[in-house]
Amino acid sequence: MREEERSIRLRAKNRRKRYLEMHPEYFNDSSLELADPLLYDRLIRRFQTAAEREAEGRQKGFSGVMATDLWRAEAKKDALSHPSPQSLFTYNRGPQGQILEEDKDDKPMSKEEGKAWWADEMTQRFLRGDDADFNYKSLDANDKYDDPEEERDIQEAYFDSMEPDFDSDGEGSEKILTGETGIQDY
Numbered sequence: 001m002r003e004e005e006r007s008i009r010l011r012a013k014n015r016r017k018r019y020l021e022m023h024p025e026y027f028n029d030s031s032l033e034l035a036d037p038l039l040y041d042r043l044i045r046r047f048q049t050a051a052e053r054e055a056e057g058r059q060k061g062f063s064g065v066m067a068t069d070l071w072r073a074e075a076k077k078d079a080l081s082h083p084s085p086q087s088l089f090t091y092n093r094g095p096q097g098q099i100l101e102e103d104k105d106d107k108p109m110s111k112e113e114g115k116a117w118w119a120d121e122m123t124q125r126f127l128r129g130d131d132a133d134f135n136y137k138s139l140d141a142n143d144k145y146d147d148p149e150e151e152r153d154i155q156e157a158y159f160d161s162m163e164p165d166f167d168s169d170g171e172g173s174e175k176i177l178t179g180e181t182g183i184q185d186y
Helices: 002-022 024-028 037-043 050-081 111-128 136-140 148-161
Strands: 091-093 099-101
Touching: 002 024, 002 111, 002 136, 024 111, 037 050, 037 111
Parallel strands: none
Antiparallel strands: 091 099
């Protein structure tokens, strides 16, 4: 039974990965910022220009900006009181009580690298099933998201396992073809 559970989990992860390949707009959703506001701050916002931040703020509206700021502040407080070993970044209190990020050597150096790290982290989060706003049950049970190459491999294995009988009469002896050649004379 253990092998069967592993197979089911693997199939679900493969379907989730295929879903992300078919729906790249998942990463454009502004609500992903709220999934991990601190990580978004470190990987995306720090590389944004003032004009890009202003445009993002206009798109969200005043209430959206306030909500993300509140989420970010709560996430910082939570990161201080409950540090996660899985987190890429850690935080400490400064001398005046401000929340400071612990400087690590492994941080993105460019906007493109930050976006790549963000996409990878959100992909891993999605594959683990950690997006609380997503209905994984409908995705995991949907064979529409099965990998077409996997299906092709199963078919090839099936046909490779069959004994070819097109060149024999089923008795093990070869058929001698006689008759028409298939060339048409007009």
